[in-house]
Amino acid sequence: MNHSILTMKNIKKTYYPDIIAVRQANFSLNMGEIHALAGENGAGKTTLMKILYGLEKADSGHIYMNQEKVSIQSPNDAMKHHIGMVHQHFMLVEDMTVADNIVLGMEPKHKGLYDYKKACEMTNSLSEKYAMDIDPEAKISDLTVGLKQKVEILKVLARDSKIIILDEPTAVLTPQETKELFHQLKLLKASNHTIIMITHKLREIKEICDRVTIMKSGQTLETYQVKDISIQDISKKMIGYDFEIKPIKSENKLGHNVLEIKNLSYRVQNKYLLKDINLTIKSGQILGVVGVEGNGQNILSKILKGDIVDYEGDIFINDKTIKGASIRDIRAQGLAFIPEDRMVDGVNLKSSILESSMVLKARQKAYQKGPFLNVKKLINFTKSLIDDYQIHCDSYRDSVHALSGGNIQKIVSAREISESEHLLIANQPTRGIDVGAVLSLHEKLKDLQNQGKAILLISSDLKEIYDLTQSVVVFYNGEIVARIDQINHVSEDQLGRYMLGIERQKSREGQ
Amino acid sequence: METFNKVMKKLNINKKTTENFIFQSLKTVLAIVIAYSIAFIVIYFVSDEPSQAIYWFVKGPFSSRMEFGEMIKKSIPLMFTGIAACVILKAKQFNLFTEGAFYVGGLVAALIAIYVKVPIFLAIPLALLGAGLASALIGYIPAKLKASLDVNEFVSSIMINFIVLWIGIWLISNVVIDVSSGDNATQIIPEAFRLKSIFSGTSITSGLIIVLIVIIFIKIFFSRTLLGYEIRMTGDNQAFAKHTGIHVKGRMVIAQTMGIFIAGVGGGVDILSHYTRFNWKTLPGFGFDGFMVAIIAKNKPLMIPFAALFFGYLRLGAELMAFNSDVAKEVVAIIQGIIILLVASERFFSSEFFKSWLERFKNRLKQEKKDVITHE
Numbered sequence: 067m068n069h070s071i072l073t074m075k076n077i078k079k080t081y082y083p084d085i086i087a088v089r090q091a092n093f094s095l096n097m098g099e100i101h102a103l104a105g106e107n108g109a110g111k112t113t114l115m116k117i118l119y120g121l122e123k124a125d126s127g128h129i130y131m132n133q134e135k136v137s138i139q140s141p142n143d144a145m146k147h148h149i150g151m152v153h154q155h156f157m158l159v160e161d162m163t164v165a166d167n168i169v170l171g172m173e174p175k176h177k178g179l180y181d182y183k184k185a186c187e188m189t190n191s192l193s194e195k196y197a198m199d200i201d202p203e204a205k206i207s208d209l210t211v212g213l214k215q216k217v218e219i220l221k222v223l224a225r226d227s228k229i230i231i232l233d234e235p236t237a238v239l240t241p242q243e244t245k246e247l248f249h250q251l252k253l254l255k256a257s258n259h260t261i262i263m264i265t266h267k268l269r270e271i272k273e274i275c276d277r278v279t280i281m282k283s284g285q286t287l288e289t290y291q292v293k294d295i296s297i298q299d300i301s302k303k304m305i306g307y308d309f310e311i312k313p314i315k316s317e318n319k320l321g322h323n324v325l326e327i328k329n330l331s332y333r334v335q336n337k338y339l340l341k342d343i344n345l346t347i348k349s350g351q352i353l354g355v356v357g358v359e360g361n362g363q364n365i366l367s368k369i370l371k372g373d374i375v376d377y378e379g380d381i382f383i384n385d386k387t388i389k390g391a392s393i394r395d396i397r398a399q400g401l402a403f404i405p406e407d408r409m410v411d412g413v414n415l416k417s418s419i420l421e422s423s424m425v426l427k428a429r430q431k432a433y434q435k436g437p438f439l440n441v442k443k444l445i446n447f448t449k450s451l452i453d454d455y456q457i458h459c460d461s462y463r464d465s466v467h468a469l470s471g472g473n474i475q476k477i478v479s480a481r482e483i484s485e486s487e488h489l490l491i492a493n494q495p496t497r498g499i500d501v502g503a504v505l506s507l508h509e510k511l512k513d514l515q516n517q518g519k520a521i522l523l524i525s526s527d528l529k530e531i532y533d534l535t536q537s538v539v540v541f542y543n544g545e546i547v548a549r550i551d552q553i554n555h556v557s558e559d560q561l562g563r564y565m566l567g568i569e570r571q572k573s574r575e576g577q
Numbered sequence: 578m579e580t581f582n583k584v585m586k587k588l589n590i591n592k593k594t595t596e597n598f599i600f601q602s603l604k605t606v607l608a609i610v611i612a613y614s615i616a617f618i619v620i621y622f623v624s625d626e627p628s629q630a631i632y633w634f635v636k637g638p639f640s641s642r643m644e645f646g647e648m649i650k651k652s653i654p655l656m657f658t659g660i661a662a663c664v665i666l667k668a669k670q671f672n673l674f675t676e677g678a679f680y681v682g683g684l685v686a687a688l689i690a691i692y693v694k695v696p697i698f699l700a701i702p703l704a705l706l707g708a709g710l711a712s713a714l715i716g717y718i719p720a721k722l723k724a725s726l727d728v729n730e731f732v733s734s735i736m737i738n739f740i741v742l743w744i745g746i747w748l749i750s751n752v753v754i755d756v757s758s759g760d761n762a763t764q765i766i767p768e769a770f771r772l773k774s775i776f777s778g779t780s781i782t783s784g785l786i787i788v789l790i791v792i793i794f795i796k797i798f799f800s801r802t803l804l805g806y807e808i809r810m811t812g813d814n815q816a817f818a819k820h821t822g823i824h825v826k827g828r829m830v831i832a833q834t835m836g837i838f839i840a841g842v843g844g845g846v847d848i849l850s851h852y853t854r855f856n857w858k859t860l861p862g863f864g865f866d867g868f869m870v871a872i873i874a875k876n877k878p879l880m881i882p883f884a885a886l887f888f889g890y891l892r893l894g895a896e897l898m899a900f901n902s903d904v905a906k907e908v909v910a911i912i913q914g915i916i917i918l919l920v921a922s923e924r925f926f927s928s929e930f931f932k933s934w935l936e937r938f939k940n941r942l943k944q945e946k947k948d949v950i951t952h953e
Contacts, residue, residue, distance in 0.1 A: 343716060398822075410814070411816050416816045429803060
């Protein structure tokens, strides 16, 4: 049983131009185990597995199977080595039937034509063999998420995979579906399949996995036998870092309520993505929103921006509701917004620095001259941003495309901060940028706070939260599970437990 | 070199953009060279007097003042539909109603000329404005359908092209027909509405001046006005435009309607320049060609006249070749097709492909240099 069938050594992967996804990873898999790959979002788990499945190419490092070096350049190579992957976002053709999807790319033929009957038979025999009950003739678009996942797993099994990678398999499942999935995974394990499960849900690791490898900021830490390690220890290793409590944080007098969220709920088909959110941010306050990704923070930011409008509850900016307002109107009420996806929402990669920076100013009368734009004024404005934020470029005419991720983020934050009249929403403002840029951006945010602006900071970087904020709310499963007024009085260990849903705040702490 | 740099600086052109520009132009030139080589080979095989044919094909448009004028005349409608397509493509829309708009523009301008009595100085502006507005009104339909109901404007605009064509044919066959013409055609367009030749010995009309003014206006519109800027941002990156609060759908509708308006004016100019009656019974084809012109011009307004001239040159050369040599008209059409296909699809030479090739070439040079040095 206990011999290693797969080893990944010294894997490294950098995305263009300077985002390190996997710094240094070693990974070893034993025959017939369920192996958890745990870590926070952005720790590099998915990238590492995509490298194993041939979807990404490693910059350096090697993969060995049964002590032999193998080269996996594409998913086809991976399949030849009996490796299969079930993605977090399903890759199914919605308009085709279950059987169609399962045989896709390896269709059974009869006299040169696609033999649908045979495909159904194959599907039936597979589902019997692995006890996954499913109708081969059902259309994918009619299936529930749990069933779609079964189809994905069957698809992998149909290709004779012995090693199956599951990327966050329970993220989209209800508790009942999760239970069923785990049952099936155990059956697969019994029939000599090896499973890698990417996850950040610690309870599930404890429940079903044999071993766990922990990843943190692109590096694999040690691998543990699950029975030898406690949930608390895993969480500490996943999120933990040394942080010193900084007693002096700019103590501001808080002013009036700038943002007020009342009983905000949002649901898609009876599933609550946000439930009963109540929040206020006063002027001069930075409110931190923490939580493991996908627990409602992004939905909240989309609602505040005006992307999602069919929510329940009310949102007020300076006592004025934003219900039904367009994005432009909401911005006109004094809200600025640093988006999470800076490359898509934040800038226009095809444009110059000038064009990406001037977009909010261009619509203001002060930057127009009769029917025309006051280009001189806009250029001066852009130049001042470049100086102020130390954006590395030759001139404001440079194409945004040629800049590094950190510099692009500086353009976005410079533009938005300069336009935050009352409220700034910053969604993961420092993700993936270098330390120097992070520090200067933090300075800017503090300046903004000192000017009496309100800031909503959504971040999965706890260090950032400890550095910048005093009050924090913790999101889990679309709900606020903890409200903390003095973050310094709460250990990150405790914070981690709230984030992972292990614990729920009973009474208010730090008061 | 120093003065060159100074000039560049004054023109606000930095090194990177110039390099890029030269690189892009080289690609277009290369595509044209390849296309013409293929054309010559075809001509060589089908003709007994290939040198005669090629002479007319290449040199014909420059053989006399009249022919040269003919070339420019042929390119004017393409300038109109080219700049129209350019405006639409800036917002990344594919509203092909420029084709129908050209037809509607011609029809409406002719009808205004025949049936509306106005002072002479107002005659032509009124006819052209009416042509543009009528087209824009119809072109607004597919644009709005896209914005409100997400109906694909590509499909709906093509369908509307045929609807307006058949309405037009019905009108000139039944309603506004002048039986004395011996054709399905309107009455004669009064003299006051005709656009006159501006260069003697040629048939270039003041339509050329109008289209150049439109092109300059569009250039300024995109580089200097808020609306033009917002349309460009919308076309480049919708998510960015939306995030920063640009009304994405509105900008798309405006761009399409503007482009269609220009195409309609183009149709009006064409009918008032070269026809005595309106008698078009097919779609003119200029609208579709306009998109090719815009693509060859890299969607840059100021490049539109040159791209359109190239088309005019190509067409006239082909016509002259058919007239003066033994190359059959059909072969000429094939050659035209090949050239347009190659030039328009120069994206085959994707910059990635080209750059990697250049890079390899550079590396080899470097390597050779190194070798020389080590040998020494």
